Amino acid sequence: MKKIALATIVSLVCFSSIAQQEVKIAPQGFDRENTSIAKGKIDTIGQSLNFGLGNLDKFAWVGGFSSAPNTKKPEDLIPDPAKATHMLKLLWISCGDKDRLLSFSQQTHEYLQQHKVPHQFQIEPGDHDFKVWKNGLYQFAQLVF
Numbered sequence: 001m002k003k004i005a006l007a008t009i010v011s012l013v014c015f016s017s018i019a020q021q022e023v024k025i026a027p028q029g030f031d032r033e034n035t036s037i038a039k040g041k042i043d044t045i046g047q048s049l050n051f052g053l054g055n056l057d058k059f060a061w062v063g064g065f066s067s068a069p070n071t072k073k074p075e076d077l078i079p080d081p082a083k084a085t086h087m088l089k090l091l092w093i094s095c096g097d098k099d100r101l102l103s104f105s106q107q108t109h110e111y112l113q114q115h116k117v118p119h120q121f122q123i124e125p126g127d128h129d130f131k132v133w134k135n136g137l138y139q140f141a142q143l144v145f
Contacts, residue, residue: 032060064092066101068138096129
């Protein structure tokens with residue numbers, strides 16, 4: 001396996017638990033070029049963008065599905081667009097077209113477009129639910145692995 005996904009839509013450990021424990025971000029032998037983070041579960045939505053983009057020294061592949069109000073503002077997520085452009089291998093953002101939280105993903109996408117930060121943005125049929133997150137994770141994984 002070329003890349004390791006540290007957090008997924010079906011993660012058994014929510015982000016708040018990870019943040020409170022001392023954990024190795026990347027197992028020995030893995031570097032940021034081979035490390036990804038993706039999240040889209042209701043208790044952790046937005047955290048992969050907050051955590052992944054806030055730690056570009058550890059993650060080159062970042063995916064967020066149906067990001068929520070706990071997602072930082074785009075200018076706080078990516079204060080240095082040139083650095084993000086240079087360091088990211090993939091930034092994936094997806095959301096359902098009927099998701100009441102679509103505006104959070106949309107404003108991040110618009111900021112990234114305005115600052116010419118390469119990313120994938122996908123709006124797909126659906127609401128704020130597992131079916132949408134599952135498909136987003138599947139498509140993200142196709143580009144990572």
